[in-house]
Amino acid sequence: MQKKAYSYIRFSTPQQLKGDSLRRQLEASRTYAEKHDLILDDSLRDIGMSAYKGKNATEGALKDFIKLVEDGHVDKGSILILESLDRLSRQQVFTALGLFSSLLSAGVEIVTLADGQHYTSESINDVGQLMFSLISMSRSHEESAVKSKRISASWENKRKLAVEFKRPMTNQCPKWLRISKDRSCFKVIEARAKVIRCIFDQSIAGTGQRKIAAGLNERGVSTFNGGDMWHSSYIAKIIRSKSVIGEYQPKQKGEPIGESIPGYYPAIVSEGIFDKAQAARVSRINPSSAGRKGEKFSNLFSGMCKCLECHSTFRMIKNGRSHLFRCNSNYMGNGCKCVKRWRHRDVENAALLVISEKIDWFSALGGHTSSKQKLESEVAILNAKLLDVEKQVSRFADLFSLAEGSMMTDARKRYVKAMQSADGVRHDIEVKEAELRTFTPVQHNLDRLNRIIFELRSETDVHKLYELRAQINGMFRDVGLKLYFNEHGVFYYLKKTNQKGIVLIDEHKEVLSMGADLEMLQRSFSGMNECIEEVRNLA
Secondary structure (H helix, E strand, O other), rough: OEEEEEEEEOOOOOOHHOOOHHHHHHHHHHHHHHOOOOOEEEEEEEEEEOOOOOOOHHOOHHHHHHHHHOOOOOOOOOOOEEOHHHHHOOOOOOHHHHHHHHHHHHOEEEOOOOOOOOOOOOOOOHHHHHHHHHHHHHHHHHHHHHOOOHHHHHHHHHHHHHHHHHHOOOOOOOOOOEEOOOOEEEEHHHHHHHHHHHHHHHHOOOHHHHHHHHHHHHOOOOOOOOOOOHHHHHHHHOOOOOOHHOOOOOOOOOEEEEOOOOOOOOOOOOOOHHHHHHHHHHHHOOHHHHOOOOOOOOOOOOEEEEEEOOOOOEEEEOOOOOEEEEHHHHHOOOOOOOOOOOEEEHHHHHHHHHHHHHHHHHOOOOOOOOOOOHHHHHHHHHHHHHHHHHHHHHHHHHHHHHHOOOOHHHHHHHHHHHHHHHHHHHHHHHHHHHHHHHHOOOOOOHHHHHHHHHHHHHOOHHHHHHHHHHHHHHHHHHOOOEEEEOEEEEEEOOOOOEEEEEOOOOOOOOHHHHHHHHHHHHHHHHHHHHHHHHHHHHH
């Protein structure tokens, strides 16, 4: 009966498959099998299985072969063909010898084609052959150990350069960046960065990942990887990725290694925007805010409406062509006696009008009551005061240096007091300048809210309308707006500033609703005229 031979071929990396290495090893195994009249099984192949760490014996094709040997499915006298012993193991000699001897003890013979050695359980008793195999194992381990140390040292050096000088560790980078020609830094692909910023803006505004992806596909925005369409999973990956703020987390085989490196990539969004996007994402995961918003984000006050009687949600339901607000507990027959239904359009028109007029949005959005001009004036006055105080500090310093005897104590007290006064003025300047820095973005958000409310009435595009309504919903949520309903009226409460008031009352709801509708329409015309005037001024 013919003996059976098993050819085991291992490559550390997929790149080693190039250069006809696989074909060469297969031909060598077949030639040996034909020469010795063996039945060859050449299916034992491993790629990316490390013999230095012993991974090939615990996870790969070699593991399957060892299991067959242990279970008695490989006949004694069968031959395992290797290119060299280091294909079997490159671990420490004692460990490698254990695997080597266990196969021989099970009756499997080992042939190494590179040096023409044929090992059997009997031949290994030959001291010369045993020493040859030990030297071969030792040399293989040492080579791998040196290589491993060099790679580790190279990696650490690259990491050090990345941390200290932000030098790229590899050519790999996010799809909105590219490596520079001299490979010294990463460059932003501005067209793609603009898409990323748009994704973050939409996410913060309350638009879900699926909706963002659908919008990109409908607008014909090209994907970054040449794919045929945008997917919500990739949108989610972008929103969660800290690489947009410049952070890089080195990984090895998908697992993070070491600490992340801030500032490694050029940041394309600010940390503030990134944090807001994470908060918006988490809020959408929250079951209380989940659910379809419809093609037009029908309920502008989604997640903010409560029943004053039972504190359950005052939900929006469809009744024919119109939408109504009603108590969910009453709707579900759960005991609430509030049977009042409020027409959605009435509530929305009145709420937008009352809220935009009555609420101190500047304070709600994080601003200060002081005007910008007043803050700038106060900073200028404090700077002038600081100059005077610093002159006193300089004068008392000279006095202190010249004073003698009993005069030194008094001079020292004056000098210290002047120093403390200067520190106090500097602190006041820092506070006012911080308020001034806060003023501008808050004013920007306030202007943005007013602009969105104006655009709401004039926008006809479904997708744009969805985004506008989602943005308003997000801003209202941020400041803790709540609408409370009962039989008699609709009321608002703003958690951020503790403001409260009436939106609608049942007795005058028709008049109030009509007035609100006309006012919102008038604001649209007024806003439109302002826009036209702005365009004329720019022309």
